[in-house]
Amino acid sequence: AQKVTQTQTSISVVEKTTVTMDCVYETRDSSYFLFWYKQTASGEIVFLIRQDSYKKENATVGHYSLNFQKPKSSIGLIITATQIEDSAVYFCAMRDTGNYKYVFGAGTRLKVIA
Amino acid sequence: DMKVTQMPRYLIKRMGENVLLECGQDMSHETMYWYRQDPGLGLQLIYISYDVDSNSEGDIPKGYRVSRKKREHFSLILDSAKTNQTSVYFCASGHAYEQYFGPGTRLTVL
Secondary structure, eight states: OOEEEOOOOEEEEETTSOEEEOOEEEOSOSSEEEEEEEEOTTOOEEEEEEEETTOOSOOEETTEEEEEEGGGTEEEEEEOSOOGGGOEEEEEEEEETTOOOOEEOOOEEEEEEO | OOOEEEEOSEEEEOTTOOEEEEEEESSOOSEEEEEEEETTTEEEEEEEEEETTEEEEOSOOTTOEEEEEETTEEEEEESSOOGGGOEEEEEEEEOSSOEEEOOOEEEEEO
């Protein structure tokens, strides 16, 4: 069975700095997708970024980027130049390419302070 | 405008009552999901629907059932609700690479 683990419960950073959130996963599948989602204080959940397991290049979208280390089954989310509005809970998730069932981690709460 | 809607947004029920949570999407996605979110546990998949009348259990289906008679509409049913089903329920729809989430329904079972 697939499993996603986020060990950091909460992180606090100063505005305009860079933060990395950790995520490790377990799967028996050779091909899979990894995702990061953001849940705002209002409860809204939005998709941020995706990494395909067969791609060596790390995905980047805006000020979000990923640190994909396949041998370590690790997919870290990097947010550069953080802003107050980046304060949220961030979820790591995965699914294999054979079905559409997602497995989510428990989430990391990020607080960005001025 | 891509949107997933959920009704109701808040619901209070007594133990043993039946509960119906409704979800709609306007993106013609074949795949739809029901999750529950509890503190410290992230999102747990209850059911997935691959299209009309094509539903599959997720990780925690016990105590729940679903119905999908139209592609744009997916319902979650709790027959005889229990207090441990108090949670926030999220519906989502998606294509191959992305899910779109509804605003959630906060269900309290007393």
